[in-house]
Amino acid sequence: MLRTKIKQLLRAEAPCSQVLIKGWVKTRRDSKGFSFIELNDGSCLPNIQVIVDQTLDNYPQIAKITTGSALSIQGRLIESKGQEQKWEIQATAVDIIQLAPENYPLQKKRHSDEFLRTIAHLRPRTNKYGAAFRIRAALSWAVHHFFQERGFLYVHTPILTGSDCEGAGELFQVTTLDLASLCASSTQGVDYTKDFFGKMANLTVSGQLSAEMLALALGDVYTFGPTFRAENSNTSRHAAEFWMVEPEMAFCDLTDNMALAESFLKYLVEYALAHCAEDLALFSRFVDKQLPFTLEKIRSAEFIKISYQEAIEILIGSGMAFEFPVAFGNDLQSEHERYLTEQYFQKPVIIYNYPQNSKPFYMRLNDDGQTVAAMDMLVPGIGEIIGGSQREERLEILTARMDQAGLPREKYEWYLDSRRYGSVPHSGFGLGFERLIMLITGISNIRDVIPFPRTPKNIEF
RNA sequence: UCCCCAGUAGCUCAGUCGGCAGAGCAGGUGGCUGUUAACCACCGUGUCCGCGGUUCGAGUCCGUGCUGGGGAGCCA
Secondary structure, X not given: OOOOOHHHHHOOOOOEEEEEEEEEEEEEEEEOOEEEEEEEOOOOXXXXXXXXXXXXXXXXXXXXXXXXXXXXXXXXXXXXXXXOOOEEEEEEEEEEEEOOOOOOOOOOOOOOHHXXXXXXXXXXXXXXHHHHHHHHHHHHHHHHHHHHHOOOEEOOOOOEEOOOOOOOOOOOEEOOOOHHHHHHHOOOOOOHHXXXXXXXXXXXXXXXXXXXXXXXXXXXXXXXXXXXOOOOOOOOOOOOEEEXXXXXXXXXXXXXXXXXXXXXXHHHHHHHHHHOHHHHHHHHHHOOOOHHHHHHHHHHOOOEEEEHHHHHXXXXXXXXXXXXXXXXXXXXXXXXXXXXXXXXXXXXXXXXXXXXXXXXXXXXXXXXXXXXXXXXXXXXXXXXXXXXXXXXXXXXXXXXXXXXXXXXXXXXXXXXXXXXXXXXXXXXXXXXXXXXXXXXXXXXXXXXXOXXXXXXXXXOO
16 A cells, blocks of 8 residues: 555545555554554644554554654544544554654754754754745745746756856865875975866855856756855854855846846745745744744835945935944945845845945946946845846956956956857846745744754764 | 853753752653643652862852854855
8 A cells, every 4th residue: 555645634635444654753642542643754744643542452562652753554534533633543553663762852842943953863853844844845846936937947057166266255175185195295385287177176156157158048047056155154144055046147137137036036935825834834833923924025015126325325314323334335234234124124125236346246337337237135134135236248347357356367268258259238146045945934043944054163964 | 253142950941149959841650531742640860061260168250162052244
């Protein structure tokens, strides 16, 4: 007999005379002459209640079943006599796949997120983390849906990269050289010709430059993959390994780029509301009571779009005593971004046209000669969730900006070729996938939205 | 990397002015019961994060290290 997922049984419309379920015990309670087992198989948040009568010949063993044990149960799906569930299983056979010892770390109570991080290999079995990872899976699928519906091609850009200055942060170096002997013997520089690629190699910090090449051939493309930053960032919003979604569109300016970013975020929120209601309800109840309000606002409100100049004027006019001074040319600090999105507008805000000196070389210089066609989307509680720009398509200006930034032109000849042969206006952005999951679940720490987080000094599991 | 806070039973936490180490949950035993993180009674549980110092006496005060958390910077 094939096993049926618990999710399917809980949605049943009629009783069923014989079913097989397999899963892990959430809790067991005894009653006179029988035992209640709550079984969960990860397919959905609720458990299914199983009634085990003492007439089963292995009932003495069944009565000893502990939380965390793995079971295979055959029985009848019947209407429950209890108040809190429609369906339950009347067991005809209970096979103990493995009995969990009593030192099973997950108890029938609330654990702190800090403790659960120390048992990241077991926390997917908790209600909260199970729900978070189901939502993560659903939203991964939604990302593909959104772009596929719009004719974007899903492209794969390299994880290993030879360009040592993509400019988006500190890099993890990749090597097959024996570091132990290098450290012991070498007093001069490393001879990279002996390394695997014959030159220095790193893990990617962004697929953008490669994605641009594909967009300039295929039109509209997107990447969705892991990204690595070796920044020593110790915050609730940064991970050394995270997943990023990066669309890149040919014949697309900053206005269209911002419009796509807004539709994208709205689509993802709507998708979660439509497909993950049960799991989301857990987060609204136990994690963030404001969550339904936040999500509804993103779904229905038009996002604010203001220039950097306007943002500065609002901040100066706010009368707020900021720790960092507000002035044109200064970077917007966290406190400024939070004020704009959490207090002043209380919804997502896209800020565009930043001063060129604070942004990377590939962003398109505006006609004012001062600003670039960059945009950041800020959301309440998280801050920056999307960063993007129209790319500089004019060869002379691009090379001038590279020189300005001190980037060696010869290493970017392949990139510059795209500006030599049929260069066109194009744009794109990057969405931090973990930050999206944080926004949609209300989970406030990035370490809790990815199964096995990698942060400075932490690569356990 | 910088600033602030914390570290006590398997877990969550209390511990007053420096004076015998505590509770709830989990676990064990018994009872009751179509129960809902069941309930009732009883039972066990400690490197008080490590090292050093002050003191008759330190979980408590001081120094230092480690670990965790919050905030900042960097960014998605």
